[in-house]
Amino acid sequence: MSASAPQTHDAVRESELRAAARDEAVRALARYNSPLSGMIAPADLDTLRLAPAAENAGTAGDLVPAEADRA
Amino acid sequence: MGRWEAEIKYEEYRAVAREVALRFVQSMPVWNSADERAAVRLTDIDALCLDAWRRSWRHKEFDWDENAAHFKREVDRFELAIWSGEQLCGLAIGRVSRGPDNVTIHFLERRSGDTPLKGRIALLATETADRYAKILNKQRVKLKDPLPDAIVTYQRLNFVLVETIGKTTYYARQVGD
Numbered sequence: 001m002s003a004s005a006p007q008t009h010d011a012v013r014e015s016e017l018r019a020a021a022r023d024e025a026v027r028a029l030a031r032y033n034s035p036l037s038g039m040i041a042p043a044d045l046d047t048l049r050l051a052p053a054a055e056n057a058g059t060a061g062d063l064v065p066a067e068a069d070r071a
Numbered sequence: 072m073g074r075w076e077a078e079i080k081y082e083e084y085r086a087v088a089r090e091v092a093l094r095f096v097q098s099m100p101v102w103n104s105a106d107e108r109a110a111v112r113l114t115d116i117d118a119l120c121l122d123a124w125r126r127s128w129r130h131k132e133f134d135w136d137e138n139a140a141h142f143k144r145e146v147d148r149f150e151l152a153i154w155s156g157e158q159l160c161g162l163a164i165g166r167v168s169r170g171p172d173n174v175t176i177h178f179l180e181r182r183s184g185d186t187p188l189k190g191r192i193a194l195l196a197t198e199t200a201d202r203y204a205k206i207l208n209k210q211r212v213k214l215k216d217p218l219p220d221a222i223v224t225y226q227r228l229n230f231v232l233v234e235t236i237g238k239t240t241y242y243a244r245q246v247g248d
Contacts, residue, residue, distance in 0.1 A: 017076055021083035028206045032247055
């Protein structure tokens with residue numbers, strides 16, 4: 001677990017943050033979607049957007065020393 | 072946004088990049104069998120991964136404990152562990168330019184010997200970096216100082232020499248190429 005994670009953070013907040021980030025990422029990739037780009041079908045975009053991020057849960061900041069945000 | 076929130080955001084960005092790149096590479100005719108293709112897993116470089124590296128890689132070209140400690144200071148870093156089932160086959164790590172230009176892979180290493188996924192590690196790493204660059208709206212994927220023996224592999228993946236600064240070389244490819 002992150003050395004910099006707030007003591008009071010909760011799973012709901014983390015889940016919301018992950019869902020929002022995932023949605024941003026999928027929307028960014030959709031900009032590049034074209035038949036020639038080897039990218040992903042619209043149905044797959046929805047699947048990605050909704051995919052659980054279980055593999056990452058609780059690993060935020062793993063191995064990261066506590067430090068201030070990068071300027 | 073605090074560090075904790077930022078770590079979560081970029082973890083998810085990398086997770087989506089990995090998922091999309093893996094689907095793409097799995098659709099390519101580069102696999103010896105369906106089982107081989109299905110066994111590929113891509114993850115961040117976490118403690119479990121570093122433990123596997125310490126235990127199972129006899130030849131260690133780079134110090135991945137040191138690489139992880141160094142690059143993980145950057146919240147938006149690029150990092151990738153490439154697995155075949157439970158076998159760690161490859162590692163990549165790098166950083167993102169401050170401006171719109173690039174995601175740069177600074178270190179990329181395949182487990183030596185006749186390891187699973189031999190010949191597909193660079194492909195998986197550069198395709199994942201490509202998707203991560205797209206998510207971050209960067210224009211290029213760059214490779215810093217590729218080993219001479221690996222350059223022909225990167226050239227086959229459409230990377231070209233773009234910059235030499237002193238003894239440091241950079242190869243690059245536009246995203247989507």
